Amino acid sequence: MQYDLKHLTDFEEKVIGPIQSDEALLIYSLVQVIRPEVILEFGFAKGHSSRNFLAAMSKNCKLYSFDIKKESEDIAKTIIKDNRFKFILKGQEDFIPSDIDNNLIDITFFDASHNTDLNIITFRKIKDYIKKNGVILVHDTGSWNNNYNEKVRNTEGYYVNGYPFPKGYFLNKDEYIHQQGERKFVNFLRENYPEFHQIHFHSTNTFRHGLTMLQKSEKLEI
Ligand SMILES: C[S@@+](CC[C@H](N)C(=O)[O-])C[C@H]1O[C@@H](n2cnc3c(N)ncnc32)[C@H](O)[C@@H]1O
Numbered sequence: 001m002q003y004d005l006k007h008l009t010d011f012e013e014k015v016i017g018p019i020q021s022d023e024a025l026l027i028y029s030l031v032q033v034i035r036p037e038v039i040l041e042f043g044f045a046k047g048h049s050s051r052n053f054l055a056a057m058s059k060n061c062k063l064y065s066f067d068i069k070k071e072s073e074d075i076a077k078t079i080i081k082d083n084r085f086k087f088i089l090k091g092q093e094d095f096i097p098s099d100i101d102n103n104l105i106d107i108t109f110f111d112a113s114h115n116t117d118l119n120i121i122t123f124r125k126i127k128d129y130i131k132k133n134g135v136i137l138v139h140d141t142g143s144w145n146n147n148y149n150e151k152v153r154n155t156e157g158y159y160v161n162g163y164p165f166p167k168g169y170f171l172n173k174d175e176y177i178h179q180q181g182e183r184k185f186v187n188f189l190r191e192n193y194p195e196f197h198q199i200h201f202h203s204t205n206t207f208r209h210g211l212t213m214l215q216k217s218e219k220l221e222i
Contacts (some may be wrong), residue, residue, distance in 0.1 A: 003032070004055045011048060014207055018048035019111070019139060023211055026201060027109075027137065030213075031056035034135065036106030041065040042092040042122065043112035043139075044072045047079055053109075054082055064100045066092050066112065092122045097129060104131045110182070111139040114167075119185040127193075135215050140182045142202040142210015143175035144168075174204050186212045 005028070011021035019027065031039075031053060037060060039053050044067035053063050066088045067073070076087040088099050092112045108126060110119055119138075130136070168178040177183065189196055197217040202210040 003028075007051045007055050011052075016209075017045060019052065019211075020207075020209060023139070023201075023209065024048070024052040026211065028052055028056040030135070030137075031107070034106060034133075035061075037061050038100065038103045038105050039063045039107045039109070040100055040105045040126065041109040041111070043067060043110070044076060044087060045069075045111075046072070046075050049109060049111060049139075050076070050080065050085065054080070054085060057084060059084070062086070062101075062103065064088060066090060066095070066099075068112075091118070093118045093125075095122055095125045100129070103129075105129050105134055106131055107135050107137065109137045109139070110185070114140060114179045114181045116181045116184040116188065119181070120188055123185075123189070123193075130216065133215065135213060136196065138182055138186055138212040138214070140179035140209050141186050141200060141212040142208050143171060143177050143204065144207060144209075145174050145176075145204040178209070182212075186214070189214065 008021055008024060011018070011024050013020050013022060027049070035058055039057065039061065041049060041053065041063065044050055044065040050063060050065050057063060061084060063085050065076070065085070068089070068091050070089065073087055073089045105126065108130065110122070113119065167180070168176050171177050186198060190198060195216050196214040199213045200210065201213065202208060
């Protein structure tokens, strides 16, 4: 078996916005293991996570990717020539089943608004279309350690290339919460939909955005 990982040469670990290269590798492996037929992505941006999904997907799998930016649509048209892919120019919260051709979903990737309320609205709209073993991935649920671009923080905030990162706060001296909205969202799911079990792929041993994986888990029939 040959694995197509060429695209990862364009990916980075010290990057803000797209998934990190190690996270991409994890997601790539997940796709290989699950062999999904339908992937739904919220947050295309410049297409890093889409390209990663496409590289891992089988030829029969479909990827539907939402973004609100016209620029993302233009990028999608330019860089992705693949009939397994559909770009949808609209907000995640406006999802309707016909956007994904009324298909059921194997993997849903949340990496768009970073807003708890919009994620909850979106989740409620998609949840009945998730397959029995469907997986949800939520990006940016982790915390940043003290180690991005070497000199990045002071007591007022987390600095990226000299500029304070606007939304976050320090949980403790080693953990900077960069997307509180995503963390609140997974906590909401934990409290309200406990049947979706969660694993956080978080680390403060390296600079890591953090990925939470959820799957509706039932006692195995034997
Ligand atoms: C962090 S970027 C996505 C990165 C991408 N998943 C990757 O790994 O390359 C977030 C994207 O979500 C988009 N976005 C923001 N609010 C949105 C919403 N309500 N619905 C859909 N997309 C949204 C932004 O325009 C931006 O391109």
